[in-house]
Amino acid sequence: MEFAIFCTKVNILIIIIALCSPCKFIQSPIDFGPPNMLQAKNTLSLDFGRIIFDSPSAVLRPQSPEDISLLLTSLFASSFSKVTVAARGAGHSIRGQAQALDGIVIEMDSIPSNIYIHKRGHDEEGFSYADVSGGAMWIELLEESLKFGLSPRSWTDYLYLSIGGTLSNGGISGQTFKHGPQISNVLQLDVVTGKGDLITCSPTKSSELFYAVLGGLGQFGIITRARILLQEAPQKVKWVRAFYDDFDAFTMDQELLISMPDLVDYLEGFIIPNEPSLLSSSIAFPAHLDSMPPFLSEGGSSKVYYCIEFAVYDFQVRDTNVEQVVEKITSQMSYKAPFIYSVEVSYFDFLNRVSMEEISLRSRGLWEVPHPWLNMFVPKSGIKEFKCLLMDNIAVNEFEGPILIYPLLRDKWHTNTSIVLPQASTCSEEDEQVFYIVGVLQSTNPASCSAQCLDGILRRNRRIVEAASTEKIGAKQYLPHHPSLMHWHNHFGRHWNRFVAHKNLFDPLGILAPGQGIFSRIHASTL
Structure with missing residues (x-):
């Protein structure tokens, strides 16, 4: 069944009839729009991850929220349809979360931005x-x-x-x-x-x-x-990077910096397993790294480094000296001298820094390639063990891409939202407030990493998830992907019943977001 929907109510009604018809009414894509819409439909079976390729049967390009409402109202009212619907924004999903196999993908960028x-x-x-x-x-x-x-x-x-x-x-x-x-x-x-x-x-x-x-x-x-x-919005940003060769010193300084919200405006960190990883993560940092940490120790084995990246916003207020603020912060840090660098950039360039890395990756053919990324929330009490688990499972000398690691504070998250945060099993109330995000953002070049190689990375990620999700570490996936309902149940834990109740209340037929693989589509007649 191949056809495309455009944004008129007539076309929406036609596609609903086609999809819901027991005689499986089929139309050609060109009956509903220009021939290039077939290519657009095939493109919607792709996402940034390039791991899952589920092709939809139809594409909706709405011009208003009312168009989306009409489609979903009609599907919900049908007693025999099992069509699913996925909303697609920029297509940056990793594991097909915005795809709908044989269903309808809604291209959200067709609605005017109206900011x-x-x-x-x-x-x-x-x-x-x-x-x-x-x-x-x-x-x-x-x-x-x-x-x-x-x-x-x-x-x-x-x-x-x-x-x-x-x-x-x-x-x-x-x-x-x-x-x-x-x-x-x-x-x-x-x-x-x-x-x-x-x-x-x-x-x-x-x-x-x-x-x-x-x-x-x-x-x-x-x-x-x-x-x-x-x-x-500030005018400029003072952007600082400091390097470490000791993980405990690195995490202690990160936790020190998040205790200074009146001084520090931004904080991230990196695990740097090799020199290419350092170079790739420094593309957007406009400072000449005249010296770099020695990645090979005297014994010839590779040495892993860590980098803290923080920023102080400059609002150009006369009584505020940003240089003095940075000096006050760095004087309390325990980085590896002399490996500290700072630059001043515009606020826009700072926020848009990853676009420079995108340009570099595109030039090297490493943007439109599989991205077997793994993102985990890890309690403070388990972060050292998780780091060891991670480094034991990746090939340090061959890894390409950044490994992000930095702390977050639990009290900055509303507990009523659906997101799942990690729960440390044994720690003080103060430690319970801190947890880490770890992002293993690996790119795989098809020229050097075959389908078998990619499958091996995905299986490695699954092993890490399984090991880190035990009570000993207590980690949870961010941007989660799980292979079964049991795994999803474990992911949500004590919040599972609330999640199911919300599904039954707002999407009881399981029409939305089939690519997540959490719920199955059901007939209205079974309710």
């Missing part, structure tokens, strides 16, 4: 905020908000992701320890549920839907508009 900035003066009540379409990208919101001297508080490292996509997962970066994830910086949402209901929700209006959708993996509704909290 509206609401700036409040110092003498006015309330917050500055932006109303923005769910399919718009964060880079678009940044560019528009900066015209007003404003910016969202919390980011992802890569800005060419959709608003709705990151809010469905969490949205984290180096500002998360200070302002929380992106899902903690949302004031209001417009959501189309699996029943087709178009609902405006907030912490005080339809709050159960609001919190369920945030971090909900697309299971309960499609975000069509978000109201994002804004703050004053």
Whole structure:
């Protein structure tokens, strides 16, 4: 069954008839649009991960949230349809999460971005905020908000992701320890549920839907508009990198820096297993590294290093000396002298730093390749053991790509959202507040890594997940992918019943987000 949907109500009704018809009515793609739509449909079986390739039967390019509502209302009303629907933003998923095998993929970027900035003066009540379409990208919101001297508080490292996509997962970066994830910086949402209901929700209006959708993996509704909290944007950023050869010193300094939110505005860290990894992670850092840590020890074996990356925002306020702030911070750190570097860049260039790495990877043919990434939330109590587990399972000399590792604070995350955080089994109340994100962001070059090689990396990642998910470490996947319902049940743990209850309330037929592999599609007649 191959056809494409365009954004008129007539075409939506035609496709619903075609998909739901017991006689399996089939149409050609060119009957509903130009011939290149077939290529577009095939493209939607791809994502950034390039690991799963589930092709949809149809593509919807809506012009308004009402088009999405009409589609889902009709599918929900059908007593015999088993069609599923996935919303696709920028296509940056890793394991087919935004794909719908033989179903319908909704291209969210076809809805006009419609970014509206609401700036409040110092003498006015309330917050500055932006109303923005769910399919718009964060880079678009940044560019528009900066015209007003404003910016969202919390980011992802890569800005060419959709608003709705990151809010469905969490949205984290180096500002998360200070302002929380992106899902903690949302004031209001417009959501189309699996029943087709178009609902405006907030912490005080339809709050159960609001919190369920945030971090909900697309299971309960499609975000069509978000109201994002804004703050004053700095002019420049002082960007610092310091290197370590001792993991304990590295993590102690990271935890020191997140205890200074009045001084530090951004904090991330890296495990650097080899010299190419250092070079690839330094592409966006515009400083000449006139000396580098010696990656080969005297005995000839490879040495692993660690890097703390932090930033201080410069608002160009006369009574604030950014250099003195940086000196106050670094004087308390225990980095490996003399390996510390600093640069001053514009705020926009700092936030958009990963785009330079994208350009480099594209030039080397390493962007549109499989990305068997692994992201884990790890309690502070288990981070050292997890590091050992990770380093025991990767080929240090051959690994290509960054390994992110930096601490977050639990009290910056709303507990009512759907996201799952790790629970340390035995630690003090103070330690329980700290957990780490570890991102193993590996690229595989098909010229040197065959399908068998890629499968081996995926099996390695699964072994790490299984070992790290035990009570001894207590880790949880971020951007999760699990092979079975049992694994999903274990992932959500004590929150599983709440997650199921929300599914039954907002998408009882299991129409939405089939690529996550959590729930099965059911007939309306079985309810």
